[in-house]
Amino acid sequence: MDALDLARLQFALTGSLHFLFVVLTLGLAPLVAIMNTRWARTGRPLFERMTRFWGQIYVINYALGIVTGLVMEFQFGLSWSGLSHYAGDVFGAPLAMETLVAFFLESTFLGLWIFGWGRLPKWAHVACIWAVTATAYASAFFIMVANSFLQNPAGAVAAGDRLALVDAGALFTNKTLVFALPHVLGAGLFTGAMVLVGASAYQLRRRTHEQEFFTRSMKTGIVAAAVGITLTVAYGYAQFGGIQDGKFDDNPAAAVPLGLMMEGGNLLSMVVLLFMLPLIRKLPRWRWAHPLLMALTPVPFVLAILGWLARELGRQPWMIWEKLTVADAMTPGLTTGMVTASLTGFVAVLGLLAVVDYVLIARVVRRGPRDLTLGATATEQRSPALSH
Amino acid sequence: MELIWFAVFALLLAGYFALEGFDLGVGLLLPVLGRNRDDRDRMVAAIGPYVLANEVWLVAVAGTLFGVYPLLEGELLPAIYPLVVAMLLAWIVRDAGLWFRRRIGGARWRAFWDLMIVLGSLWLSFGWGLVIYAAATGFDGPLMHPLGLLLGAAVTLLFAWHGRVFLGWRLPGFAGPARTGRALLASGALAATPALALLGGGMSYMLEHSAPAATLNVLSLMVLPFAPIMVGAQVWIWRTFRPGKGADLNPSFF
Numbered sequence: 001m002d003a004l005d006l007a008r009l010q011f012a013l014t015g016s017l018h019f020l021f022v023v024l025t026l027g028l029a030p031l032v033a034i035m036n037t038r039w040a041r042t043g044r045p046l047f048e049r050m051t052r053f054w055g056q057i058y059v060i061n062y063a064l065g066i067v068t069g070l071v072m073e074f075q076f077g078l079s080w081s082g083l084s085h086y087a088g089d090v091f092g093a094p095l096a097m098e099t100l101v102a103f104f105l106e107s108t109f110l111g112l113w114i115f116g117w118g119r120l121p122k123w124a125h126v127a128c129i130w131a132v133t134a135t136a137y138a139s140a141f142f143i144m145v146a147n148s149f150l151q152n153p154a155g156a157v158a159a160g161d162r163l164a165l166v167d168a169g170a171l172f173t174n175k176t177l178v179f180a181l182p183h184v185l186g187a188g189l190f191t192g193a194m195v196l197v198g199a200s201a202y203q204l205r206r207r208t209h210e211q212e213f214f215t216r217s218m219k220t221g222i223v224a225a226a227v228g229i230t231l232t233v234a235y236g237y238a239q240f241g242g243i244q245d246g247k248f249d250d251n252p253a254a255a256v257p258l259g260l261m262m263e264g265g266n267l268l269s270m271v272v273l274l275f276m277l278p279l280i281r282k283l284p285r286w287r288w289a290h291p292l293l294m295a296l297t298p299v300p301f302v303l304a305i306l307g308w309l310a311r312e313l314g315r316q317p318w319m320i321w322e323k324l325t326v327a328d329a330m331t332p333g334l335t336t337g338m339v340t341a342s343l344t345g346f347v348a349v350l351g352l353l354a355v356v357d358y359v360l361i362a363r364v365v366r367r368g369p370r371d372l373t374l375g376a377t378a379t380e381q382r383s384p385a386l387s388h
Numbered sequence: 389m390e391l392i393w394f395a396v397f398a399l400l401l402a403g404y405f406a407l408e409g410f411d412l413g414v415g416l417l418l419p420v421l422g423r424n425r426d427d428r429d430r431m432v433a434a435i436g437p438y439v440l441a442n443e444v445w446l447v448a449v450a451g452t453l454f455g456v457y458p459l460l461e462g463e464l465l466p467a468i469y470p471l472v473v474a475m476l477l478a479w480i481v482r483d484a485g486l487w488f489r490r491r492i493g494g495a496r497w498r499a500f501w502d503l504m505i506v507l508g509s510l511w512l513s514f515g516w517g518l519v520i521y522a523a524a525t526g527f528d529g530p531l532m533h534p535l536g537l538l539l540g541a542a543v544t545l546l547f548a549w550h551g552r553v554f555l556g557w558r559l560p561g562f563a564g565p566a567r568t569g570r571a572l573l574a575s576g577a578l579a580a581t582p583a584l585a586l587l588g589g590g591m592s593y594m595l596e597h598s599a600p601a602a603t604l605n606v607l608s609l610m611v612l613p614f615a616p617i618m619v620g621a622q623v624w625i626w627r628t629f630r631p632g633k634g635a636d637l638n639p640s641f642f
Contacts, residue, residue: 059641063487067480073450074476078469081462088458089603096455096607100400100448101614107447108621111440114641116628131621168606331466342473349477353484360491373490376639 004330006339007079012312013347014075016305017354018068023304025065026140026185027192028058029133031224033126040126050217053369054196055129057361059114064350064357066107071346073099079339082329083319087163090156090171091149091320098142106135117375140184148177151244151311153320163323175242179235180311186231187307190268191300193228196221197276198297199365205290210368215284226277229269236265244321247314254314261306268299389608390598393456397594398587400452402580404445405516406550409579410572411435411442413551415482415509416544418502421555421563425495428502432486433640434558437629439486441622443479455607459597467527468519475515482508486642513547514540516582523586543582550579558631 001009032055039047076084076095084092112120113128120128149156155170156163165171200218208214248255276283276293283289315321319329364372414435422428453461465472485504489497517540521533553575556567587594598604 060487060491063483067483070447070476070479073447074465074472076454077450077461077465078472081466084454084458084462088454088461089599092455092458092461092599093603093607093610096451097610099444099451100455101611101618103451104444104448104618105614105621107444108441108618108625111437112621112625112628114440115437118638119628164600165602165606331462334466334469338469341470345473345477349480353480356484356488360488363492373639373641378638 001336003334003336003339004327006336006343007330007334008326010339010343010346011075011079013343014068014071014350015312016308017350018065018072019304019308020301020354021061021065021068021357022140023188023191023301024061024195025058026136026188027190027224027228028054028061028195029129029136029192030189031192031196031220032058033129033133035220036126036129040122046212046216048375049213049369052372052375053213053364054217056372056374057195057199057364059110059374060357060360060364062110064354067353068350069103071350078342079331079334080319080329081331083324085162086324086329087149087153087156087320090153090163090165091146093165093168094142094145094149094171098139098146102135102138102142106132106139109135114374118377137185140188141181144177144181144184145172145174147311148174148180150318150320151176151315152242153323158323163320176239176244179238179242182231183235183239183307186228186235187300187304188228190225190228190232191304193221193224194297194300197225198294200284201290201293202365203368204284205287205294208368213369218284219280222272222276222280222283225272229265229272233265233269236262244314248310251314251316253316254310257306257313258310261303261310264299264303264306268296268303271296389601389604390595392608393452393598393604394587394591394595397449397452397456398584400445400449401583401587404442404449405583406576406580407438407442407445409547409550409576410554411439411551412482412509412513413547413549413579414555415505415551416513416548417551417555418506420548421552422502425498427562428498429490429640430559430562431555432489432502432505432642434555434562436486436640436642438625439642441625443483456599456604457594457597458599460594464527468522468531471515471518471522471531475512475519478508478511478515480508482512490640490642509547510544513544517541517543520582520586524589539582546579546582550575560631 032051035047035051035054038044039051073095109128109131113125113132116125116128148154149171152174153163154174155165155167155172157166158164196217200214200221203210203214204218248258279286283293317325317327319326414431418428418431422431453464481504485501485508489501489505492498517538518531518536520543521536521539522529522531525533552564553567553572555562556564557569557572560566599607
């Protein structure tokens with residue numbers, strides 16, 4: 001493999017890893033915010049425990065979203081300086097907005113939410129998690145603006161050997177953006193909802209003592225999954241109106257993931273809308289169905305990655321559609337040795353951390369809603385295993 | 389407009405040094421002042437509520453670099469490629485240490501992630517010295533130079549001292565004398581000086597390489613409405629987690 005292949009592989013691997021965590025963040029944030037709001041409104045301990053349990057899973061997942069995101073941000077400058085040279089005046093703006101405004105606020109409000117537990121006034125604390133949700137959605141918006149510009153460079157004209165921004169409105173209402181954004185947000189909600197369903201199914205299958213807790217969580221998950229999959233599929237098909245001509249012709253590397261994602265999405269939408277939703281009252285008690293629900297949990301993650309493969313591989317060989325090739329976008333002078341070293345370092349470290357992170361999440365799911373650090377108070381009864 | 393965005397960029401970079409400086413400093417001091425697990429827990433808990441709000445300043449720096457100085461971004465980062473990769477890995481490892489250390493109760497688990505915090509903080513602080521040296525040579529010289537190493541050691545010591553002042557303010561009586569908010573402000577200003585030196589040297593070059601007015605106008609229009617919220621959220625952090633008020637009462641998430 002030459003430096004170009006390696007740099008592409010590095011972006012694909014770190015990007016896919018990043019999105020595995022981001023897609024769950026996007027889904028769990030609004031669900032945790034809803035639980036937190038219910039708790040604030042009713043004061044019921046059930047909702048407090050739901051907020052803390054699913055919130056703990058949400059923040060453990062969030063950790064990997066941050067660290068993989070750091071690599072994504074800096075990779076543009078490290079490996080793809082040809083992109084910033086040619087189109088930085090256009091492409092840089094949404095990325096700057098994402099980091100400077102959206103992620104800046106998201107991280108600050110998340111710190112307030114996690115550490116302000118019990119210190120902030122009740123409704124201020126609720127406002128923080130909604131602010132985190134809103135800014136996470138804003139992040140998704142700006143990243144999709146940047147990505148859509150690569151698919152369809154609207155709002156820019158070539159001036160000399162560089163692109164100049166002439167129409168910001170066109171940049172932010174790109175035809176490859178308007179339906180892709182709700183598609184991604186729907187997929188996130190669906191993924192988060194299916195984690196609620198799968199984890200609850202695991203606990204209910206084991207005849208947990210927390211029947212009410214996980215019955216309630218499963219029902220919330222099923223309703224959210226129905227909303228999520230409907231949005232995802234509807235906006236998925238809607239995107240075909242704005243797609244580049246010939247994007248998936250003679251490009252099996254993109255067409256195959258596209259086909260798999262669509263088949264999988266259609267199948268899942270039928271399972272959710274025709275089976276899970278009508279049987280929402282029965283499913284928590286039907287233990288025979290729980291292994292099936294658990295087996296479905298990873299599927300939305302796989303479909304999300306297939307979706308990105310279709311979108312991004314379909315763009316090849318262009319970095320910016322019919323303007324700049326990926327080969328021309330690579331940093332001049334990048335050597336095989338440099339990329340090999342960074343690829344190894346990033347993939348090894350992030351891969352290991354991702355495994356640790358998933359083990360930690362699985363551990364929280366297995367233990368259920370007890371001994372949670374998130375929102376713990378000094379007076380709380382802790383089990384011997386954790387008190388020292 | 390170029391001047392305003394240079395000021396924003398300068399504020400973000402200086403803010404990163406002043407704020408994340410004490411997080412890294414406390415990380416550096418873990419093996420020095422945190423002789424037992426309880427002490428280390430208290431030290432990490434002291435920076436816990438601030439880290440998320442502090443490290444994003446560098447994320448914002450990088451984003452602004454891309455949006456406002458796209459040509460520079462494509463020149464600078466590749467010029468110090470191995471250094472950027474190593475510092476990113478240090479940052480990742482430090483963050484992982486913070487997020488993971490309390491997720492499992494075992495002593496060895498926590499000791500391992502504490503070590504990651506120390507090593508990550510050390511390499512990240514030291515790396516900034518090397519970056520400053522690289523910048524001073526116009527990103528042309530070798531990455532490892534005795535002067536660069538010296539600067540690395542200086543930044544590391546500066547952050548460690550800033551971290552110690554922070555601990556004196558947040559955990560009075562924990563180690564060394566209690567410090568006032570004013571002392572913390574002063575040490576923060578001092579911690580920001582390397583960033584200001586970096587910016588002072590590069591100012592005219594950066595102004596010449598700003599993105600065109602059309603891009604900067606769009607950015608300004610979009611950032612301006614959010615600026616008060618950003619400032620407000622940061623102030624809210626400092627108001628909420630100031631010492632006293634039972635700061636140490638509840639178990640920390642980090």
